[in-house]
Amino acid sequence: MASTVREDDPFRDPHDPLLAATPQPQPHRSADCPGEHMNVPDTLAVGRNASLSLGTDSLIVLETKSTRSIAFYNILWAEHAEDGQVTIQYAQTVSKKAVRPALISYTLDKPDSQLAEAWIEKLLDRAYGTAQRRKRIKVLLNPFGGQGGAVKMYHKLIAPIFAAARCELDVAKTQHQGHGVEIARDMDIEAYDVVACCSGDGIPHEVWNGLGQRPDAARALHHVAVAQLPCGSGNALSINFNGTDSPSAAALAVVKGLRTPLDLASITQGDRRTLSFLSQAVGIVAELDLATEHLRWMGSARFTWGFLVRLINKTVYPADIAVKVEYDNKAAVREAYRTQAAKPPLSNHERTLPPPDAGLPSLKHGTINDALPSDWELIPHDHLGNFYAGNIAYMSPDMNFFPACLPSDGCLDLVRIRGDIARHTSLKSMMAIENGNFFDLEHVDYQKVSAYRIIPKRQREGYISIDGERVPFEGFQVEVHRGLGTVLSKSGHLCEAKGV
Numbered sequence: 001m002a003s004t005v006r007e008d009d010p011f012r013d014p015h016d017p018l019l020a021a022t023p024q025p026q027p028h029r030s031a032d033c034p035g036e037h038m039n040v041p042d043t044l045a046v047g048r049n050a051s052l053s054l055g056t057d058s059l060i061v062l063e064t065k066s067t068r069s070i071a072f073y074n075i076l077w078a079e080h081a082e083d084g085q086v087t088i089q090y091a092q093t094v095s096k097k098a099v100r101p102a103l104i105s106y107t108l109d110k111p112d113s114q115l116a117e118a119w120i121e122k123l124l125d126r127a128y129g130t131a132q133r134r135k136r137i138k139v140l141l142n143p144f145g146g147q148g149g150a151v152k153m154y155h156k157l158i159a160p161i162f163a164a165a166r167c168e169l170d171v172a173k174t175q176h177q178g179h180g181v182e183i184a185r186d187m188d189i190e191a192y193d194v195v196a197c198c199s200g201d202g203i204p205h206e207v208w209n210g211l212g213q214r215p216d217a218a219r220a221l222h223h224v225a226v227a228q229l230p231c232g233s234g235n236a237l238s239i240n241f242n243g244t245d246s247p248s249a250a251a252l253a254v255v256k257g258l259r260t261p262l263d264l265a266s267i268t269q270g271d272r273r274t275l276s277f278l279s280q281a282v283g284i285v286a287e288l289d290l291a292t293e294h295l296r297w298m299g300s301a302r303f304t305w306g307f308l309v310r311l312i313n314k315t316v317y318p319a320d321i322a323v324k325v326e327y328d329n330k331a332a333v334r335e336a337y338r339t340q341a342a343k344p345p346l347s348n349h350e351r352t353l354p355p356p357d358a359g360l361p362s363l364k365h366g367t368i369n370d371a372l373p374s375d376w377e378l379i380p381h382d383h384l385g386n387f388y389a390g391n392i393a394y395m396s397p398d399m400n401f402f403p404a405c406l407p408s409d410g411c412l413d414l415v416r417i418r419g420d421i422a423r424h425t426s427l428k429s430m431m432a433i434e435n436g437n438f439f440d441l442e443h444v445d446y447q448k449v450s451a452y453r454i455i456p457k458r459q460r461e462g463y464i465s466i467d468g469e470r471v472p473f474e475g476f477q478v479e480v481h482r483g484l485g486t487v488l489s490k491s492g493h494l495c496e497a498k499g500v
């Protein structure tokens with residue numbers, strides 16, 4: 001068995017800190033790890049004619065007649081047995097979007113458990129980086145999400161990935177509408193790291209609201225990361241943070257996910273206060289989302305159809321609006337985005353854990369029932385066509401509607417478009433969303449705001465959508481709480497979307 005790094009090893013990583021004179025501390029290594037004080041080689045000789053090498057970003061499996069590599073990102077777990085057998089489980093790519101667990105297993109020439117254990121630790125360190133291993137996950141299955149396939153998708157596509165990664169699982173089905181709120185409100189937050197929702201965006205919305213109803217809301221929202229395993233019809237949370245709407249690829253992203261603060265916004269309407277993680281829409285988007293339900297049979301073409309109908313009618317949605325603006329034009333928004341995106345993500349210990357008795361933050365600007373803050377002004381928008389505020393970039397797989405969104409900048413990105421613009425201009429904006437040049441269109445008003453109030457007027461009824469769910473057609477006020485919630489993301493601080 002090789003015990004030192006081969007100098008001629010083509011897969012040797014010259015930047016490997018463990019090969020340098022002063023070993024760097026490794027984030028997840030336990031104090032009594034046998035490899036702690038040894039210079040662990042990158043290459044493990046297994047069998048007479050095979051070796052496993054740690055490359056720059058993948059594990060290289062070298063056999064006499066073949067070489068292949070497995071990206072560290074795809075490595076789920078590794079272990080060794082006393083007889084010298086080393087087993088590595090990984091997520092094998094089986095199609096453009098899907099992965100499924102697979103394993104390789106080799107026996108060491110001469111069993112050396114100290115070396116094998118140290119090498120495995122080094123492999124897992126590369127595979128997980130600063131992501132938590134063996135996450136304790138409360139899984140919520142919505143049997144009615146999307147086409148009703150969540151339970152099957154979980155067992156077939158998701159659970160095998162979690163099991164291979166040695167996650168601790170506690171699975172529950174939601175029994176009725178609002179059950180996600182109850183489960184999150186009553187759960188033992190110390191027993192879990194993540195609530196993963198096999199659902200659309202409806203269950204994550206419920207979970208954040210349930211956590212928000214607890215007396216220890218601030219701590220619960222900080223401690224419990226909410227993730228989505230896309231099994232619904234709207235899967236924006238997963239698209240933004242797992243970078244996929246594939247259930248198996250999302251499971252891998254959750255296994256490897258980095259804890260990331262997410263702004264949550266308080267919505268006050270009537271006497272209610274709820275939390276929103278995704279969006280608020282008044283006008284055409286709300287109407288497309290909510291008023292075309294009866295056209296579900298058309299698939300996503302229902303949105304195009306609904307849009308064209310309203311376009312022909314040049315529909316307007318008059319409202320009075322007051323906003324607390326943080327970045328008031330596109331140049332400022334772009335600069336804020338670039339500055340923030342260039343910074344490294346906060347590490348976990350840079351986030352302060354709220355005290356155990358801290359509830360939801362108080363409202364700095366009061367509620368919809370209070371007088372308008374003195375420095376706000378209600379401005380009539382008599383020709384409003386679209387009012388859309390987003391907390392994360394993608395609203396659906398092809399709709400990077402808010403490319404400048406930053407998950408924890410304390411702001412919502414607010415888009416306003418007049419409803420009386422020329423029809424060809426409206427049509428252009430619709431196509432620009434898919435082409436990725438929507439942000440720069442002249443007639444698209446794009447700002448970052450930290451709070452606002454909107455009161456629809458001169459319409460007896462209409463549609464308001466909060467995180468894709470319909471709420472009463474009456475005025476509401478919104479205030480953003482910076483980094484109040486927690487998600488798991490790939491980057492640790494950004495959405496998986498092309499920024500600005």
Ligand SMILES: Nc1ncnc2c1ncn2[C@@H]1O[C@H](COP(=O)(O)OP(=O)(O)OP(=O)(O)O)[C@@H](O)[C@H]1O
Pocket residue numbers: 142143144145146147174175176177178179180198199200201202203206231232233234235468
């Ligand atoms: N057992 C259940 N019976 C009925 N409704 C349920 C049940 N479990 C959850 N729900 C409700 O289903 C709704 C939709 O959930 P989800 O977001 O998972 O699916 P979806 O297909 O993306 O949703 P939609 O397209 O309807 O917004 C939520 O409001 C939730 O409260």
